[in-house]
Amino acid sequence: MSFFDRIYKWLFTSLANQLLITYLVVITIALLAVSMWALVAIRHESMTDLRNSLEVEAINLGLEIDNDLVLDSPKALARIQAAVERRATRLGVAIAVVDRVGRLLADSSPLNMDPVPREGTNLSREKEINEALTGIISNSTRAEPGLLPGSDRNWLYVACPVRSMGETTGVIRVGVPLTEIERRLRKDLIVFLEIILATGFVTILISLGMARRFNKPVREMSALARQISNTGDLSALLPVRRQDEIGELSASFNQMIGRLREQERLRQEFISNASHELKTPTMAIGGVVEALQAGASEDPALRTKFLNSLERLVDRQASLIQDLLDISRLDSGSEKKWHDHIDVARLVQEAVEQIRVQADKKQLNISTQILLDMKESPGRAVVGNSSQLQRAVVNILTNSIKYTPEGGSITVSARLSAGNRVEIRIQDTGSGIEPQDLPHIFERFYRADKARTRETGGTGLGLAIVRDIVVMHNGHVEVESTVGQGSVFVIHLPLRDV
Numbered sequence: 001m002s003f004f005d006r007i008y009k010w011l012f013t014s015l016a017n018q019l020l021i022t023y024l025v026v027i028t029i030a031l032l033a034v035s036m037w038a039l040v041a042i043r044h045e046s047m048t049d050l051r052n053s054l055e056v057e058a059i060n061l062g063l064e065i066d067n068d069l070v071l072d073s074p075k076a077l078a079r080i081q082a083a084v085e086r087r088a089t090r091l092g093v094a095i096a097v098v099d100r101v102g103r104l105l106a107d108s109s110p111l112n113m114d115p116v117p118r119e120g121t122n123l124s125r126e127k128e129i130n131e132a133l134t135g136i137i138s139n140s141t142r143a144e145p146g147l148l149p150g151s152d153r154n155w156l157y158v159a160c161p162v163r164s165m166g167e168t169t170g171v172i173r174v175g176v177p178l179t180e181i182e183r184r185l186r187k188d189l190i191v192f193l194e195i196i197l198a199t200g201f202v203t204i205l206i207s208l209g210m211a212r213r214f215n216k217p218v219r220e221m222s223a224l225a226r227q228i229s230n231t232g233d234l235s236a237l238l239p240v241r242r243q244d245e246i247g248e249l250s251a252s253f254n255q256m257i258g259r260l261r262e263q264e265r266l267r268q269e270f271i272s273n274a275s276h277e278l279k280t281p282t283m284a285i286g287g288v289v290e291a292l293q294a295g296a297s298e299d300p301a302l303r304t305k306f307l308n309s310l311e312r313l314v315d316r317q318a319s320l321i322q323d324l325l326d327i328s329r330l331d332s333g334s335e336k337k338w339h340d341h342i343d344v345a346r347l348v349q350e351a352v353e354q355i356r357v358q359a360d361k362k363q364l365n366i367s368t369q370i371l372l373d374m375k376e377s378p379g380r381a382v383v384g385n386s387s388q389l390q391r392a393v394v395n396i397l398t399n400s401i402k403y404t405p406e407g408g409s410i411t412v413s414a415r416l417s418a419g420n421r422v423e424i425r426i427q428d429t430g431s432g433i434e435p436q437d438l439p440h441i442f443e444r445f446y447r448a449d450k451a452r453t454r455e456t457g458g459t460g461l462g463l464a465i466v467r468d469i470v471v472m473h474n475g476h477v478e479v480e481s482t483v484g485q486g487s488v489f490v491i492h493l494p495l496r497d498v
């Protein structure tokens with residue numbers, strides 16, 4: 001693996017490292033920007049100070065020599081030269097004095113300072129002198145060659161005109177090399193760089209500490225997730241020690257485990273209930289078969305009786321198995337893909353036809369009221385699986401028949417209801433449901449009156465299937481019941497744009 005691959009891997013396999021690098025980059029850029037700004041400001045400030053003090057020097061010298069400049073005699077020149085030498089030596093600056101046309105009258109040759117102009121040279125071509133000759137104070141900065149090759153230095157020059165009776169009689173130019181300022185700036189730059197390095201170092205230390213704090217819970221979480229996916233063991237939970245987003249994540253993770261545990265519990269319960277339900281009729285069948293073998297088949301009356309009960313038991317077994325298959329199909333979600341436009345009116349009619357024979361057997365009076373005019377809701381329909389929904393209605397109707405004594409009546413109606421829904425209502429004049437059973441009747445295998453319902457052949461799955469189907473269609477089912485008077489079940493189904 002190359003060096004860069006290694007760096008890349010180190011960076012992108014750890015969130016904390018990515019954060020660290022981001023911090024470092026941001027902090028370094030910010031500090032660099034501040035340092036640059038500070039250096040520029042310091043330089044500007046120092047240059048202004050220097051320029052001002054050079055200007056003061058030039059003006060002072062001007063006051064000293066203005067008369068001699070006008071005189072233009074050898075004696076006067078000597079006095080000018082003396083004044084220039086004195087001030088230049090005292091201040092450590094280079095001073096040049098030129099006459100009204102820019103010819104050099106006097107100059108200092110102080111302290112090996114460059115450059116050393118020779119007397120008589122015309123300096124009027126130099127920018128600051130040229131400008132000062134017009135009567136204004138001027139300055140400029142430029143590199144001047146040193147004595148040795150490569151020893152160029154930056155110089156700051158300030159040139160002041162000397163005026164007498166409204167005329168410029170000469171120019172005094174004071175100059176210093178900028179070596180001192182530049183050295184100070186370099187020193188400042190080094191200090192800034194040191195600060196940046198130190199800050200980077202502290203950032204790394206803090207980030208490493210933070211990284212450990214972040215990484216630990218995240219690692220714990222992924223370890224637990226891996227353990228669960230490898231072994232299916234849901235016994236462990238994550239410790240939740242923090243109030244921040246990571247703590248929140250751990251709490252959600254635990255909630256998810258809790259939910260999985262609950263599902264697992266329901267699954268186990270379902271299997272054990274289903275096995276129990278299957279076992280009971282199977283044993284009964286075994287008993288009947290044994291009795292027949294033991295001689296009951298000799299007696300025709302007895303044989304018919306046993307064969308009839310055998311038929312009932314096998315029917316019950318078959319319908320139980322059908323219910324179990326339906327439940328498992330609904331659970332698996334494979335039924336969700338249906339999107340028929342459902343003709344609710346027809347569906348209800350067909351469901352009623354399907355159970356009419358059973359109802360007639362018990363002399364129950366069934367009336368249907370279809371008040372469903374889909375034209376009232378144009379462009380909308382119930383969407384889903386038609387045969388499943390019919391199965392839900394039939395299940396409720398079957399209960400009504402089962403739990404309504406002979407001569408009772410069942411009313412089925414369908415209509416549009418408020419909130420853009422379709423409402424299917426099934427009302428009976430049956431036994432009713434005890435209030436304490438009411439909240440549970442949609443649970444799997446729940447039967448209100450165990451003894452009686454077993455005799456009527458119930459499995460306790462019918463309403464659970466109803467609820468699953470209705471929920472799959474984004475609807476809900478309600479029940480109201482009064483013991484001794486009857487029950488009413490209402491299926492609400494949402495309409496969808498089609």
Ligand SMILES: Nc1ncnc2c1ncn2[C@@H]1O[C@H](COP(=O)(O)OP(=O)(O)O)[C@@H](O)[C@H]1O
Pocket residue numbers: 399400403404428430431432433441442446447448449453457458459460461462463464487
């Ligand atoms: N129309 C009804 N009248 C009275 N009781 C009902 C009615 N419908 C359902 N129940 C009660 O709800 C329980 C659950 O119904 P269901 O899930 O269909 O199971 P079952 O196989 O017993 O019919 C029934 O055992 C019964 O006690």
Ligand SMILES: [Mg+2]
Pocket residue numbers: 395398399458459460461462463
């Ligand atoms: Mg039922």
